[in-house]
């Protein structure tokens with residue numbers, strides 16, 4: 001297909017390459033900022049770093065939903081620390097949205113701002129069920145938030161004062177999809193695009209939503225991407241033998257990547273901040289780089305309605 005770099009590279013962002021950041025991301029590279037140009041207040045930073053010392057509190061991510069201005073995952077955080085944690089995550093989210101919009105204005109034009117999160121857990125030796133394991137290489141897909149072809153762009157910051165965050169990534173989606181998408185069930189999901197059941201479901205969805213029912217409208221694309229996440233994690237041959245690239249993100253650094261284009265795993269690290277954006281394929285430097293385009297070309301089927309992304 002000729003779209004993928006065989007190797008995933010870390011691209012240091014500078015004034016000289018600002019115009020090329022979109023294409024670099026879309027080809028499956030990681031944009032890297034050795035020093036994050038933002039600092040939390042020392043009070044906020046301390047509040048986030050102290051969460052690990054609270055029994056039970058460090059098992060969950062804390063999420064901030066910018067559009068609703070709501071925070072979740074604070075139930076174990078002592079009441080007197082919640083305000084500081086919320087303010088810290090909120091100010092990081094506001095800054096990250098502003099910063100990434102400045103770097104990639106074309107994306108910002110059509111993106112949906114998704115959640116921000118704080119990850120207080122040490123990733124090394126976590127005891128998790130296989131589907132939730134971060135140390136297995138996977139592409140991201142959100143069960144509760146279908147993207148209808150939108151891409152998942154994530155901006156991360158290592159808040160740890162002394163420890164690197166270590167990732168291992170595989171070759172980008174354009175390189176692995178031709179080899180694995182059909183085995184992972186692409187044609188079954190593509191067939192659903194034309195099934196009478198799917199059409200009937202689409203027809204009743206608006207009424208179900210307006211009646212207040214908690215329905216999730218997943219396109220065939222979303223169903224495939226959820227299945228592909230599980231397929232990669234469960235595939236021992238892929239996990240053991242796929243070409244791998246290791247990246248270390250030092251304390252204070254930030255990095256940005258399409259986590260559905262770049263299969264990734266987190267090997268170790270504690271205390272990361274992150275802001276997610278759902279980027280419209282129409283705003284990419286080339287729509288051909290989007291996983292949905294690659295899958296549509298392999299399956300010969302349209303896998304999501306364009307209009308659905310706008311919600």
Ligand SMILES: [Fe+2]
Pocket residue numbers: 138139140259264
């Ligand atoms: Fe992930």
